Amino acid sequence: MAELALRDYEASAREQLSGPVWDFLEGGSGTESMLTAGRDALDRLRLRPRCLVDVSACEPATTLLGARLAAPLGIAPVAYHQLAHPEGEVATARAAGAVGALFTVSMFASRTIEDIAAAATGPLWLQLYWLKRRESMIGLIRRAEDAGYRALVLTVDAPLVAHRPRDARNGFAVPAGIRAVNVDSSVMSASYEAEAGESAIARHSKEQFDPSITWADLEWLRERTSLPLVLKGVLSGEDAGRAVECGIEGLVVSNHGGRQLDFALPAVDALQEIAEAAGGRCQIVLDGAVRHGADIAKGLCLGADAVLVGRPALWGLAHSGSDGVESVLRTLLGEFSEVMALMGAPRVSDFHRSGIVRS
Numbered sequence: 001m002a003e004l005a006l007r008d009y010e011a012s013a014r015e016q017l018s019g020p021v022w023d024f025l026e027g028g029s030g031t032e033s034m035l036t037a038g039r040d041a042l043d044r045l046r047l048r049p050r051c052l053v054d055v056s057a058c059e060p061a062t063t064l065l066g067a068r069l070a071a072p073l074g075i076a077p078v079a080y081h082q083l084a085h086p087e088g089e090v091a092t093a094r095a096a097g098a099v100g101a102l103f104t105v106s107m108f109a110s111r112t113i114e115d116i117a118a119a120a121t122g123p124l125w126l127q128l129y130w131l132k133r134r135e136s137m138i139g140l141i142r143r144a145e146d147a148g149y150r151a152l153v154l155t156v157d158a159p160l161v162a163h164r165p166r167d168a169r170n171g172f173a174v175p176a177g178i179r180a181v182n183v184d185s186s187v188m189s190a191s192y193e194a195e196a197g198e199s200a201i202a203r204h205s206k207e208q209f210d211p212s213i214t215w216a217d218l219e220w221l222r223e224r225t226s227l228p229l230v231l232k233g234v235l236s237g238e239d240a241g242r243a244v245e246c247g248i249e250g251l252v253v254s255n256h257g258g259r260q261l262d263f264a265l266p267a268v269d270a271l272q273e274i275a276e277a278a279g280g281r282c283q284i285v286l287d288g289a290v291r292h293g294a295d296i297a298k299g300l301c302l303g304a305d306a307v308l309v310g311r312p313a314l315w316g317l318a319h320s321g322s323d324g325v326e327s328v329l330r331t332l333l334g335e336f337s338e339v340m341a342l343m344g345a346p347r348v349s350d351f352h353r354s355g356i357v358r359s
């Protein structure tokens with residue numbers, strides 16, 4: 001396949017997908033102020049290279065929660081991959097495994113977590129929203145443990161799914177035939193009931209998500225699994241410190257790709273404070289607006305151990321299934337390898353705060 005840039009996959013996905021599916025994938029909450037803000041924040045950061053370092057053998061490989069990755073790169077949890085390709089998450093898992101990237105499977109995946117695990121050759125994490133029906137979460141956690149998932153990612157920036165004007169306008173519902181197959185059909189039957197002027201996903205999540213959970217409830221989760229716990233959606237140093245005190249093993253610094261709190265700060269702008277608060281006591285992952293290998297380097301300089309991409313994986317999937325996802329990941333990996341050489345940073349551990357300047 002000819003080498004394509006990420007924006008080519010984006011353009012192709014836009015042509016492939018129906019208007020409402022494209023809007024669901026690409027859209028944000030509220031005024032959509034954050035769809036450009038995340039990118040702007042990364043673009044304002046400039047890299048400061050070191051010279052005369054031996055970069056004849058750069059090594060992008062790293063480990064995250066004990067799992068080896070070919071690069072500090074993974075796929076963020078995105079619901080319903082079958083919206084982009086009939087093979088859905090199974091194709092994504094195959095691609096992530098081929099490249100050696102992490103794949104975080106959404107609680108609202110459209111393929112079973114067992115089928116996804118069977119196709120995977122790399123590490124998998126499972127993302128959870130906290131449901132009012134806790135027994136549904138527990139069943140899923142048991143299955144994830146049995147299928148070999150390596151961590152649970154609790155998304156904490158979504159006590160409810162925010163108002164997303166495009167989805168409301170489109171009366172968005174997941175098309176018939178695509179379902180969140182890993183949860184009871186009563187939990188997310190967004191596919192069945194569409195109404196103009198309202199997003200079925202926003203409505204169902206308001207019924208099903210438990211908005212009352214607090215730090216005290218994490219203990220309940222901890223007692224029910226031996227898997228490492230990761231919190232996704234942390235944007236303050238205070239919360240990072242609190243998470244570490246609770247024994248959380250990882251944090252995903254994220255504003256949910258601009259889909260939750262409108263005008264939330266870009267994740268990359270919260271990264272340094274969070275990494276400092278965590279002080280090496282848990283793993284730090286940057287999520288949101290990562291579109292280039294240089295963005296991986298920027299994340300590492302500010303204290304991240306790895307970065308995630310969300311929408312770009314779905315662009316690749318829409319373009320050409322597993323091959324498309326693999327190409328998207330390989331593009332990022334190739335760019336990152338070049339940045340390592342040009343930065344004079346032959347190992348992942350060679351990226352430091354001094355390697356970045358805010359302009």
Ligand SMILES: Cc1cc2nc3c(=O)[nH]c(=O)nc-3n(C[C@H](O)[C@H](O)[C@H](O)COP(=O)(O)O)c2cc1C
Nearest residue numbers: 025076077078079106155256257288289309310311
């Ligand atoms: C279509 C779509 C569905 C998503 N579904 C989930 C989800 O089920 N769980 C979750 O924690 N985050 C979900 N997210 C947020 C992503 O995990 C991630 O935070 C965001 O997409 C990162 O930004 P990026 O798309 O700019 O890379 C979703 C994002 C998109 C675009």
Ligand SMILES: O=C(O)C(=O)c1ccccc1
Nearest residue numbers: 079108161201205256259
């Ligand atoms: O998390 C999201 O951004 C999202 O779109 C979603 C999808 C399905 C269920 C809940 C939220």
